[in-house]
């Protein structure tokens with residue numbers, strides 16, 4: 001029986017020519033061996049690697065060599081400590097979106113008493129990551145989540161259950177499910193499809209992640225839908241927290257001038273992510 005370290009080193013050697021990283025190999029080995037972190041692969045390096053694991057490890061390596069993101073290979077992603085099932089029908093949750101949730105939890109006191117019974121909707125929930133993390137942080141909030149994609153919704157439902165969070169899910173575009181169900185909201189949060197510049201998209205994303213989660217469709221932009229219909233779901237006030245691309249600032253300002261300025265008093269704030277890019281729009285309507 002080979003040692004774990006030898007199996008690991010052999011995989012690094014074979015994977016290198018296909019651009020497979022040692023971190024991804026450790027993630028796969030850790031997943032197979034049920035370690036909680038990839039570093040444990042190194043801590044257990046002198047142990048034997050049971051041959052019964054070899055077929056699944058070879059299968060994982062083949063997928064990595066084809067450029068499949070490691071989260072899809074092991075069907076697992078982590079979001080703010082929550083383990084989520086993911087496959088290629090949902091977007092892999094990103095670090096920037098973790099920052100979106102962190103920004104909400106840091107800034108919520110500027111707008112509301114978070115101990116209150118607040119109704120929050122996550123539009124375009126995908127894997128359910130935002131709604132699950134927010135519900136875990138603020139258990140007294142009523143958490144609603146929606147998506148156009150039925151396969152995303154079934155994954156989000158399973159993830160919510162697996163993480164012990166109570167979320168009510170709706171299918172339908174943008175604000176439509178909330179309008180149809182006469183639901184008034186205190187908070188809207190969304191990481192909608194926002195890519196407009198395909199040249200900035202890595203090939204592993206382009207080839208493997210769902211296009212309906214990635215690209216902004218100017219004819220059916222979630223941003224435009226939300227700004228246009230906001231009056232139909234707004235309670236006394238409404239906080240809107242959006243993830244955006246930095247090249248959308250003019251477009252979003254134009255939408256707010258058109259749909260919000262004539263009708264509401266509102267305060268807007270663009271926030272940067274940790275990489276220094278404008279990444280979030282927080283909007284508070286009174």
Ligand SMILES: C[S@@+](CC[C@H](N)C(=O)[O-])C[C@H]1O[C@@H](n2cnc3c(N)ncnc32)[C@H](O)[C@@H]1O
Nearest residue numbers: 093124125126147148149173174191192193213
């Ligand atoms: C960028 S992904 C975000 C997924 C998840 N919230 C996250 O942050 O990882 C966008 C999601 O919005 C959904 N979507 C796209 N257009 C939509 C629309 N008009 N209404 C509701 N959901 C939409 C897609 O199916 C996809 O799940």
